[in-house]
Amino acid sequence: MxxxxxxxxxxxxxxxxxxxxxxxxxxxxxxxxxxxxxxxxxxxxxxxxxxxxxxxxxxxxxxxxxxxxxxxxxxxxxxxxxxxxxxxxxxxxxxxxxxxxxxxxxxxxxxxxxxxxxxxxxxxxxxxxxQTTEPTRDLLKLAQSHINTIQRSGVSKYNLVPLSNKKTPSRLQTSTKRKILVIGQVEDDASIKLSGCGFDNGMLLNLAHKTHPNADIFFKVHPDILAGKRKIKTPMNDIRKIAHLIDSSVTLKDCFELCDEVFTITSLSGFEALLHGKPVTVAGQPFYSGYGLTNDINPITRYTNRKVTILDIFVCAYMLYPDYFDSNSCKRSTLQKTLLSLCTNQDRCDRL
The missing domain is CATH 3.40.1360 (Dna Topoisomerase Vi A Subunit; Chain: A, domain 2)
Known part of the structure; x- marks a missing residue:
């Protein structure tokens, strides 16, 4: 060897x-x-x-x-x-x-x-x-253009629901109550173990219900669980007692547009909700918490004196931190080209 x-x-x-x-x-x-x-x-x-x-x-x-x-x-x-x-x-x-x-x-x-x-x-x-990057004016302008594209198209992380099949539950459309979207996560996922502050889906639902006892609460099941690839700790029957389930046929964009507030533990969907202009409550300590942009149940100290904006985080998280590739040619790409390919392809999908 x-x-x-x-x-x-x-x-x-x-x-x-x-x-x-x-x-x-x-x-x-x-x-x-x-x-x-x-x-x-x-x-x-x-x-x-x-x-x-x-x-x-x-x-x-x-x-x-x-x-x-x-x-x-x-x-x-x-x-x-x-x-x-x-x-x-x-x-x-x-x-x-x-x-x-x-x-x-x-x-x-x-x-x-x-x-x-x-x-x-x-x-x-x-x-x-x-905490240290001060984006240039041109970079912020480009970031805003990318956010506009995401808001219009609904492009998200996984992009799963074909546009031709997307549906919206009638309750989500017709309810006159305040509507709270609770983002489900895989409870044995590393992000929950490392940054979830002990929360699981059931605890998050109870928090949302306690905070908004007269609201309609909607629970978005994690796509890995819907696909049968991962298991959920909180029994689905317990979830149904508190919330209306949103299945795989509904896009996050639709959910953001129809709901008034979003609750999550650590999900990236919480930051996506911020991009769509929704107030977000986080029970854990995801990378976008601690900057005054979210309602933090478990506050975290961030080591910076800078006032950090949603644009600042977007620049760092979406434009500077990752590498982008064309999965067909295996050549380097950019966020702009990746968004364009997801928006223009005939089979373009939207995330659960």
């Missing part, structure tokens, strides 16, 4: 080598193509820490983990050898469809701080960008 790695490494000395863990097989060739400036090795699960140490200790390399959940010995080894530990995740305009259905992402994030944007325990590269 060691000799196989070494032979290939020495033939690619002009590129930094990335030893990647927890990356699904179906993503690997794509990642190698879109990030071809690196020399990629995908570490098998059975490889021992001792063997990995022998491989990487004298090489210009980084260890990259998809998300979290790696053996703690990995981070300890990186500290010992002073090897960078990077993390990878999908970007905020992922493209069409779920990763669970093996749809290739049109945007990816490599966070070289070792902390991803959904981990509030320490500062990610996105946190640093938000």
């Amino acid at each position: 060691l000799s196989l790695f070494s032979t290939h490494l020495f033939s690619s000395t002009n590129k930094k080598t990335i030893f990647a863990l927890k990356v699904h097989r179906w993503k690997r060739n794509y990642i190698k193509k879109v990030y071809d400036e690196y020399n990629w090795f995908f570490i098998p699960r059975f490889l021992s820490i001792n063997v990995l140490e022998r491989i990487i200790k004298n090489i210009d390399c980084a260890v990259l983990v998809w998300g979290y959940g790696e053996n703690p010995a990995i981070s300890n080894l990186c500290k010992k050898l002073k090897v960078p530990l990077w993390r990878m995740e999908d970007g905020f305009v992922r493209g069409r469809g779920l990763g669970a259905h093996r749809n290739l992402p049109q945007s990816l994030v490599i966070d070289k701080s070792g902390t991803l944007y959904f981990d509030c325990r320490s500062r990610s590269s996105l946190d640093v960008l938000i």
Whole structure:
């Protein structure tokens, strides 16, 4: 095993080598193509820490983990050898469809701080960008143009519901009460574990009901749960006692337009709601909380004296933090081109 790695490494000395863990097989060739400036090795699960140490200790390399959940010995080894530990995740305009259905992402994030944007325990590269970047006037103008496109089109992260099939529940259309949209999440997701402040879907629904006892409450089930790829902790029968369920046929854009306020734990949909001009209550500590833009149930301290706006966060989170790609050619792209492809393609979809 060691000799196989070494032979290939020495033939690619002009590129930094990335030893990647927890990356699904179906993503690997794509990642190698879109990030071809690196020399990629995908570490098998059975490889021992001792063997990995022998491989990487004298090489210009980084260890990259998809998300979290790696053996703690990995981070300890990186500290010992002073090897960078990077993390990878999908970007905020992922493209069409779920990763669970093996749809290739049109945007990816490599966070070289070792902390991803959904981990509030320490500062990610996105946190640093938000707290230190002062966007130019031209960049803010471009950001506003992108937001206008998102508002008009309903482009979101996953873009799942074909426009020809979209429906709106009659209750959501006809209710004369205040309408509260509660964003469902996968309760064993890393963002809930790391930044959810102990909340689950049931607790969030109870919070919304307690805050607005006379309102109509609507619960948007997470697409991974609807697709049968993940499980929900809160029983659906308990959810139905408090809220009207919104199924996969309704776009988030429709929900934002018809609802008065949005509740979420850590979901990106909370920030998307801000982009659509809706007030947002967050129970957890997502990257966009703590700046005075959201009603924070569990406030977080942000280390900046700057007044941060929605435009500032959009510039950093959507334009500076992720990398964009054409999933067909595997060439680098931009947010503008990605939005255009999602808006003009005949099969364009809208996120659940």
